[in-house]
Amino acid sequence: MKFIFAACVSLLICGDAIAQAKKSYTIGLVAKSQGNPVFQAARVGANDAAKELGAKYGITIKIDWRTPNEEDAQKQAEAIEQLALSGADGIAVSCSDANKLTDAINSAVRNGVAVATFDSDAPASKRFVIFGVDDIKCGEQTMDELAKIMEGKGVVAILAGNQNAPNLQKRVQGAKNAAKKYPGIKIRDTYYHKETPQDAAARVEQVMQSNPDITGWCMIGGWPLFTDNALKWAPGSVKCVSVDALPPQLPYLRSGHVQMLLAQQVYEWGHRSVEHLINKLHLKKNPTVLHDVSPLVPITKENVDAFAKNWDKWLPK
Secondary structure (H helix, E strand, O other), X not given: OHHXXXXXXXXXXXXXXXHHHOOEEEEEEEOOOOOOHHXXXXXXXXXXXXXXXXXHHOOEEEEEEOOOOOOOHHHHHHHXXXXXXXXXXXXXXXXXXXXXXXXXXXXXXXXXXXXXXXXXXXXXXXXXXXXXXXXXXXXXXHHXXXXXXXXXXXXXXXXXXOOOOHHHHHHHHHHHHHHOOOOEXXXXXXXXXXXXXXXXXHHXXXXXXXXXXXXXXXXXXOHHHHOOOOOOOOOOOOEEEEXXXXXXXXXHHXXXXXXXXXXXOXXXXXXXXXXXXXXXXXXXXXXXXXXXXXXXXXXXXXXXXXXXXXXXXXXXO
């Protein structure tokens, strides 16, 4: 018995020493699509965090980019499974479809892989943290800013993307909640569309032709602003506030067609996710909250040029 006890103690000590001696971590980064600039920025943020935290703690952090070329939840699930099988220590994922990814995330966690989500969550999964906007507050802020610009009166249309997306439904609800505070604001309707720039721009044009009395657009996603000449009205004649501030959207601020963009912190999606994972894996510290809320950053004509310089750093040359 003494021999068995001593052997067990020895194994525990050795196991603890091995854990303490771990100096290298592999973190899988599974975004929604390769070509989307927001996820390219997230990748740069993750790589920067790996360098900074590696130097800070004297460790090596490898970012294993496993993002599908086009948005495909099944390919994301396969990437998570492959990362878990290949020995990744942690995974950060932006979920294209929570239902399709929950099982893959849970399987990875059962196999000892820490999983964080960013931008788009899988709330029923065993991920330990989500970093991203509060969608209800996002919708509220978009409507609040628009109402201020419209001086509290006018007819507003809400542009809302995919009707089946839970995060967008929360933004719509937030926008409608905020509108109740402004008696002079009337919401004409919520307008859904396929999430392509062309479909979104066509939807805006169709709605304006049918409802020429609309004086404000609350865009809870910036889909039509990813294409040129999407807004047919004279600058300033219709007010517009939109979520996101990607390079193709910025000219609409400069021209006066859009009065404010609310930028998501896309670089931080990657940077902050890696911070959370290294805190958990290396420092054995869990986040104090499940949802690490990422505030929106207001961009206007006054600060658009300064903000645009970020994209020079965030997008690969």
